[in-house]
Amino acid sequence: MYAVEPNLFQAVSECAHRFQGEIEQLAQRHTLTIEGGLPALELQVHPQFQALLEYNLWGDAGLVVIHGKLHKRDHVWTDSFSVMMKFSLTHDPSIDIEGKKQRIEEYLYGEAEYFWNIPPAGHVGHSELTLRFTYQPGSNRLAEYVRSVLGIVTGKMMAA
Helix, strand or coil: CCCCCCCHHHHHHHHHHHHHHHHHHHHHHCCCEECCCCCEEEEECCCCCEEEEEEEEEECCEEEEEEEEEEEECCEECCCEEEEEEEEEECCCCCCHHHHHHHHHHHHCCCCEEEEECCCCCCCCEEEEEEEEEECCCCCHHHHHHHHHHHHHHCCCCCC
16 A cells, blocks of 8 residues: 555645636636546546546537646656647537648647547548646636637637
8 A cells, every 4th residue: 555645635625626717717718628527537646646627518519528637757746747639529520620630730839748639530520639738827828728729610719
């Protein structure tokens, strides 16, 4: 069995609380519903301390899943952490999705790794995109990426 440092839960709670506030603002602004209202939380203590947070956000255009991985370096919780966002979106099958993908890639160039999941033949009107990046709480990148990806795919761009 592994020993858990006494301040581990306090540190995870504080960071998760800040992240939760940003997720709630993002959800409200883009009319998304947070599944269950709270994230799924998993703590790992070996080989390193880390906490995994997962939010599922639902909206008219589809699903946005946000994974955050909080971790310690040299016994200190880092200010930034890795985030993965998965977009599973429906759209008008008649739109030029390749052109929209290109716009998203141009927007994200150099800021985030992105991966398109190609749907099986016959599945038109559906796109999946995964983003990976290092997130600094308070930087507003989560909201910007959601605004841009949803806006480009749906054609309903919100003001920044």
